[in-house]
Amino acid sequence: MPKYFRYYFRLLGARLGYDFSKGYNLIPATFGSICYFFMHILGFSLIINKFTFPTWSTSQLWVLFFVFEFYLYLCFHFFVRGLMYTKQEIARGKFDYHLIKPANIKFLSLIREGSFNNLVAVVLGGTFLMVSVANFHPAPLAIFLFFILFFISILQFHFLSAAILSFNFKYGPIENSQMILYRFQEVWKYPAESFLTHPVSQILVFPLALATTIPARLLLGRPISPTHLLVYTGFTLLSFILYKLSWHFALRHYSSASS
Amino acid sequence: MTKYFAIFKTIVSSSTVYRFGLFFDTFQSFLTPTFILLALSFAKSSSLQANTLWPYYLVVSILGPIIRPNVHDQLYDLTRTGDVANYFTRPINLYGYLFSYWSSHKVINLIALSPVLFPISFFLPNQSSWSGILILPLCFILYFNLAYLLGLMSFWLDEFWAISNVFDVIVIILGGILLPYQFFPTWFNKFIFLTPFPYTTNWLARTTLVPFAATEIATAFFWIVLTFIVILFLQSRAFRHHSVIGG
Secondary structure (H helix, E strand, O other), X not given: OHHHHHHHHHHHHHHHHHHHOOHHHHHHHHHHHHHHHHHHHHHHHHHHHHOEOOOOOHHXXXXXXXXXXXXXXXXXXXXXXXXXXXXXXXXXXXXXXXXXXXXXXXXXXXXXXOOHHHHHHHHHHXXXXXXXXXXXXXXXXXXXXXXXXXXXXXXXXXXXHHHHHOHHHHHOOOOOHHHHHHHHHHHHOOOHHHHHOXXXXXXXXXXXXXXXXXXXXXXXXXXXXXXXXXXXXXXXXXXXXXXXXXXXXXXXXXXXXXX | XXXXXXXXXXXXXXXXXXXXXXXXXXXXXXXXXXHXXXXXXXXXXXXXXXXXXXHHHHHHHHHHHHHOOOHHHHHHXXXXXXXXXXXXXXXXXXXXXXXXXXXXXXXXXXXXXXXXXXXXXXXXXXXXXXXHHHHHHHHHHHHHHHHHHHHHHHHOOOOHHHHHHHHHHHHHHHOOOOOOHXXXXXXXXXXXXXXXXHHOOHHHHXXXXXXXXXXXXXXXXXXXXXXXXXXXXHHHHHXXXXXXXXX
């Protein structure tokens, strides 16, 4: 484990060093990243101007929203570059580079982000979250549990995105497959109960939406249904199994002659 | 013409080989609108009903893979790698190549989506929305020109992806992709029609609800011609500015 922490922090240092070496170019780069952050705020405020969500007050919805922003940009910060480059390496037959290393290939190939622009969005999301949750006076235990569950939600993202990416081993380069889970981002913006209205979304969308709703409920001091907690745990386990199996079987299709 | 047809054949061939990619490409654009609609169907509103929004979002989802080319990012890749130099001399020019490349992609996506598109169009509230097929090429060309114009900036900018992100956000908001214009304040609705963005996505999506005016075709033409003139002007400067070192 210390090896992986060391690896991650070296990567982060190198990446930040590179970003700061850009000088004035860092300003448009940061702006280009956080413009999406503010687009989400604008879109969400327009929606809650017109619509109300039963049992959720506006201030509670904003807490959920900033949990979403914090979550989304942390997922970008950790994984986006790894997903992008791994997909390219599979297509070009350069994945051997990871196969020969004496470490976990999934970790090495998928966790190699650390850019300044996403870090700024993470800090902004975290700051807005702290401000919006301040009125609810969360207990220290709730904050501790929030971080535990939040970490599990990030792992869930990692498992699912890696499982989807593994299709590239078998089916050749699949355009935008590295970004597919990021396209689900609207799911994390709204209360998970919203996705219980239709039988299909109950099965396919609701478990995913719990990734932000459960941590947000903890911060807000709202009760969490045992069924929801069970679905959340079950879905995390399922995504872990899917991740293990898909990499195991898909990697067999890899040849460095490129796919 | 033969060379452009050869590009089309290449794209068809790659799409048939990577069929899973074609499925992913078309499937993705349905995700965001579906999730917004699902969330809104649970929410309550006094002024808007979520079930009145589905025709709009359905058309927006279908239009994504058909009219929005990623030409700006492709231009960035070409300039960054220096491959753009291949198009400085004849027999094929850069605009022509990229236009035929992306129009081929979009035609294939249209064919792939047609089993969904045509049955759905019978259930749309405005039955004259079939005329939307006529304005589909206009929307594509206008979006292509705007994205190409932006892509030309990559000849001057290092961190082009950031500008590309800003463009995407502007198109998502002003093009009515994220939310229909009913969600925005009145002043915004007056301002937006002074820009080319309503004619990229929102125009076609609106035809599912209300018929379009003939003046809108003239406005779309105006923006297409204007953007094309600016492209010609900027492209010659961009090519002169370009330099590639190393091999």
